[in-house]
Amino acid sequence: MTTTNHSALPITPRALKDLRTTDDAGRLTTPFTDAEGGAPLRCCLRRAEPGERIALVSYAPLRRWASEQDVDPGAYDEQGPVFIHAEECGGPDTGALPFTNSHRTVRRYSAEGRILGGRLVEDPAVFEEALTEAFDDPAVELVHVRAVEYGCFLYEVRRDQEVRGD
Structure with missing residues (x-):
């Protein structure tokens, strides 16, 4: 984690509710138990602990932001894989920037x-x-x-x- 004057924003609770049922590619969400832990969770911005129930879903962050702003992201509308908790979680517990330990x-x-x-x-x-x-x-x-x-x-x-x- 890196101390910062900027705030990392997790995936919003509204989007998480959707993603826990159907992801942004239209696929049904299939939770699983992360036996080893370590998956970077985008709901609470920390790594999963061994044994936690998580899901790997397709997420389109710019599409969701653009719909809030009433703009069209055009060709920049990407979707890709993200890990989230399978059930609602408490969100981030720190204001530090997560996942800064790599390029x-x-x-x-x-x-x-x-x-x-x-x-x-x-x-x-x-x-x-x-x-x-x-x-x-x-x-x-x-x-x-x-x-x-x-x-x-x-x-x-x-x-x-x-x-x-x-």
Whole structure:
């Protein structure tokens, strides 16, 4: 975890309710027991503990955000695999940025849902810098933090959700 002035946003409770039944690709959700643990959960932004019931679902984060904003993400509408708890959970228990212990990309999006660029973050020590740099551009409305290896969505940070220090 990385301490930050920005807030990582998990998948919303409303979206999680949908995803626990049918994912964004239209497939029925099939929960399973994570015997080993370690799956990066997007509902509470932590790794699964051995024995927890989880599900691997297809999720379209930009599509869901764009529908809230009444914009069309066009070709940038991606969906991909994410792990969630099979049942409702308490959400994140910390304000620190999760999953910063590996190479990540910080992908920037405009208010119209278009990609404005991104940055590869190889060192957890510069994660905060990468987010600050992204939001220094007034055209950036939100960023997605993604895994480099598979491109999986990890979490979102929105401009209007920044935690500002005095």
